Amino acid sequence: MFENPKYITCGVQSEIPDALMVLMRQMIAAMQTAQKDYLQVFTLMKTPTGQHIVHEQEQPPYHYELDVPCGDAVNAKVFVIDDLTHSTMLLAEEY
Template sequence: KVSGQLDYLQVFEIVTEVKGQKKFLHIYHMQECPEAKLEYFIPTDVEVNGRAYMIDDVDHITLLLAEEY
């Protein structure tokens, strides 16, 4: 669980999973310092697989796909 302090770099691994007849986005949210990991399952009709990085430099927050990093 992430509570309080957030790292300047947040990583989101997104994978589409099928459970029964339902599709879900399985989102792994990770940071290194302090170490934390969260998982989310969101119902979806689309397929998304990839990684995104969120960088907070205090003045701006930037969200990039892995291929843009």
């Protein structure tokens, strides 16, 4: 999963910095789990020093948190959905 063509929605393109989009894709690729769920959830929170990222999936359970320095941090919830032919990154409110 997630090794197919990748797309983003207009909401992601306008609200999420490019570096964070790349980082989230890298976090999916680097997951240490036996299986990846079709739905990956990222909760992005601004911190005084940058960006706090919570990466989760439901089945099998997966949870990873990361803090990175970031001058253009955002508060958002982002879904990455894989339907076996392509994967799409979208804001939760676009679902």
